[in-house]
Structure formats: structure tokens, C-alpha cells
Amino acid sequence: MWKFFDQLSRNQAVTDPRDGRRVALKKLPNVFQSLVSSKRVFRELKMLCFFKHENVLSALDILQPPSLDFFQEMYPFHKIH
DSSP states (O other): OOEEEEEETTEEEEEOTTTOOEEEEEOBOOTTSSHHHHHHHHHHHHHHHHOOBTTBOOEEEEEOOSSGGGOSOBEEEEEOO
16 A cells, blocks of 8 residues: 655655555556647656656566456656765
């Protein structure tokens, strides 16, 4: 179970239940609402996975849905400095 700490604009500060570290969780809603929305989310995820700099957040992991039938939102999370 994810434990929420603070709201960080569109992100939430949470504790990762797998290892106890504090991370920023971002909700990307309606990722397949339109082709434009899907491309925007894909571009953002590519950038988050590419960046490796201490002053820029990078994706640590992306939560996957239990089945593709429920795949409407994405939740990438980032290391909190």
C-alpha cells in the first residue's frame, strides 16, 4: 500500500512499499483519450527515462496496470532529492 506524504503540484510524495524509499508519484490521466494525448504522454515518458542529471527528475519506474482492460492512467515515479 502506498503511503502519501505531500502534494507536489501534480505529483504526490509517497513511500514505495517495495523498498521504503520516498519517491514522487505522478498521475498521467486519460493517456489514450486521443492520439495527441497518447503522443504527449509517450514523449514525456521517453524524456523522463532519458534524463540522468542530479537537477532533473528521471523516471525510476512506471506502475503497470493488472490488465490492459484497466489501462487508462499511468503512474511514473521519481527519486526525491
